[in-house]
Amino acid sequence: MAYERKFKIGKPILEVNNISLAFGGVKAITDTSFNVLEHEVRAIIGPNGAGKSSMLNCINGIYKPQQGTVTFRGQVVPNITPNIMAQMGLSRTFQNLALFKRMSVLDNILVGRKLHTKTNFLEVALQLPKVKKEEKLNRERSEEIISFLEIEDIKDTPVGKLPYGLQKKVELGRALATDSSIILLDEPMAGMNVEEKRDMCRFILKVNDELGTTMVLIEHDMGVVMDISDRVVVLDYGKVIGDGTPDEIMANQKVIDAYLGVEH
């Protein structure tokens, strides 16, 4: 890329070491390792059932892999749970949308501010001044994100009533609201039309560029992946079959075989 990055790609922020995950007898991931560098856009691609979402779920602590470790900022994370990873500064979106359906867009994004909310329920009940102050800050930050994502006009609508593309945006907003240093995006552009995809790419790159947030995304649209990612890791049948820059991946024979099929 020609332009100068404000946040230079740095050391590995997240490392996945020899992860194996099986559901009963079905092996989802086998002995997989790769790393994510700070401030980069990292794509995970692979055919259906390659174990991409399972990989994110392992990193985020929703699944417990039978083997292997996740290293965050150089330290192995023991007993990974979604909560612990959130506290360490890792946020995510979900493949099948996991929004709070009956809450408004603004409230959804405000939940993302949870870790920046220190007041307890008693203080909230009594509406102490510090609660108001904190709430005001959180609301301001959420409004910023809402205007960044250009969804001001729907901020009071319950998200359950929104079309799919907008819900995906809200989910990105909620992840952004955490101010995490790394965000995992599970198919952020699935089911979107070309225009919506272009918007989403713009947002992802803009966040990465302006805030230096490390982005890990799963995506099926090869054009998009090759355009926006710095490095790509390719999974097939739960194994890494390619890892490198988009150009390297496009020239990788194993990857081509996995995608186009190969004559036996």
Next chain:
Amino acid sequence: MKPIFMTYTKKDLINLAVCMVLSVLIIPTFIKTEYWYTSILIPWLCLALATIGQQIVMGYTGQLALGAAGFMAAGAFAMFNLILRVPDLGFVGSLIVSGLIAAAFGILFGLPSLKVRGIYLMVATLASQFFIIWMIDKFGWFKNYDSSGIITAQDIVILGKPFTTPLAMYFVCLAVTTILTLLAMNMARGSTGRNWMAVRDMDIAAESMGVSLLRTKVQAFAISAFYCGVAGALFAFCYLKSLEPVAFDIKLSFKILFMCILGGLGTINGAFIGAAFILLFPVLLNAIGNNVFHGAIDATIISSIEQVIFGLLMIIFMIYEPLGMAKLWENLKQSMRSKLSSSGIKGVKSPVLKK
């Protein structure tokens, strides 16, 4: 209508003022019959308070719990024993401590919610209902070894002044209910309520945002039980005026559940609407039976009809309006407003969607 600050809008303040004027000035001036206070207004306030407790755990946090009456019993008997054994606490102090004791039970019986959900949790929380009633029945200490099994509640004395007339007790209930309702609204609209609703709507995502499921669920159970405990104490001291565990049986729990669902899950005002409906509906049916049919219909038949209608309404609401009567009320106001604004009256804006 921009929020003045945070979530209090001008409309909220007007609503509060209207409610206060109505309940503090208008009702005491125009309603003189004791019947209204002792049989309708006081139980309404008490049960509405318990329903808010049920709302917090079920409507906001989405945990199917069925044991509100158990916590009410815990609160009522705690109150009796505190006034009896620790008279220095005073009425208000005892009320708060009774709520806290009920909250402790709430934490204990809320723990299963971490492992089981849905209908199974409902069965698990039924344990609280039976355990608390059993405990009070089993150990005479709770009833001060009274042989009759029914004990009389002490008179309410606040700061040396007795509150024994129906009107005075109505004001006691009103004050407590108002304060606790405001606190509940603050929680429900603030970060606490957002955590509850996040757990309700999508627990995995809530956890990924840093919301602790353990803390949030247990907190909701504790606060819910606190509200039920205080409501139970008021219910026993202002309405029943006697304490017997049977008064807090499973039927009362179901009643509160119905109030919660008919009123509208996840709403605070729904608690009041639901409680009013369930309390007043039998009164209305009886009045119809006596005045229209002049007693031609047997009282037992009327109470059966009541059950049938409640059951039907539950089914109808679950299918067509899961958000209950509070939502119907909201819709009614919206349609009124849109009629007003279409007829050219200025200053009436189209309503904003509210949670």
